Amino acid sequence: MKQLVLSFFLIFAFACSNNSNKMNGTNSKPDSLNQIIEKENKLPEIEMYTEMNFTDDSLVELIRLDSSFLVNLPYASDSNFTKTKLYPCNKCVIRYKVALALIKANNLLKEKGVKLKMLDCYRPLSVQRKMWEVYPNAVYVADPNSGQASMHNRGVAVDVTLVDMSGNELDMGTPFDYFGKEAWPTYRNFSAEILANRDLLSNTMDMAGFRHSNSEWWHFSLRGVFFPIEDTPLPCENK
Numbered sequence: 001m002k003q004l005v006l007s008f009f010l011i012f013a014f015a016c017s018n019n020s021n022k023m024n025g026t027n028s029k030p031d032s033l034n035q036i037i038e039k040e041n042k043l044p045e046i047e048m049y050t051e052m053n054f055t056d057d058s059l060v061e062l063i064r065l066d067s068s069f070l071v072n073l074p075y076a077s078d079s080n081f082t083k084t085k086l087y088p089c090n091k092c093v094i095r096y097k098v099a100l101a102l103i104k105a106n107n108l109l110k111e112k113g114v115k116l117k118m119l120d121c122y123r124p125l126s127v128q129r130k131m132w133e134v135y136p137n138a139v140y141v142a143d144p145n146s147g148q149a150s151m152h153n154r155g156v157a158v159d160v161t162l163v164d165m166s167g168n169e170l171d172m173g174t175p176f177d178y179f180g181k182e183a184w185p186t187y188r189n190f191s192a193e194i195l196a197n198r199d200l201l202s203n204t205m206d207m208a209g210f211r212h213s214n215s216e217w218w219h220f221s222l223r224g225v226f227f228p229i230e231d232t233p234l235p236c237e238n239k
């Protein structure tokens, strides 16, 4: 009886294995289903730069140098103060020299269990014009006709906040693009936690070589560099 059960089991096991060979073999339907599932579970691939012969002024896509940054630009959707989608895609482009300083800041922050979330980077001059049409207030939006324009138009300024390693934003007291004195870095009427978050961001960016804006806790520009105003569109055709 024992032998009969064993041989029955062996026949059954062979039948199953034969069936599974069929599923993984020439029969393409189950295979293509597996491929679809595999693709859906994969994160979008970012092609990293292979040639690193950039000059300080090269406009580069930040996450192609270091994929650990979180990039979520409100101007790439209509969830911003203009209520208009200003960028055709969500890409943080910046001068190579600025990118290296951002990587330095991000590495310092990662030691403390947080990292940078990019809210705005290089901004083409034509986008600055659109922004000025909606909000012509030079305290918060640089006048595109002033000759100076914005440091974003020169690719040397970024808007950033802090997130934990799961991507949750730390409390900075006001949202991004809050137009009021509570957004000033000198405004200190906040809880100790908010002040600590702001100080961590500000001090780390300072260590990495950035100057802080007087009116926006999120805005920083790299010290000692001055590149020309650009109107090159974002490279949205690249994946």
Ligand SMILES: [Zn+2]
Pocket: 120, 152, 157, 158, 159, 218, 219, 220
């Ligand atoms: Zn800014």
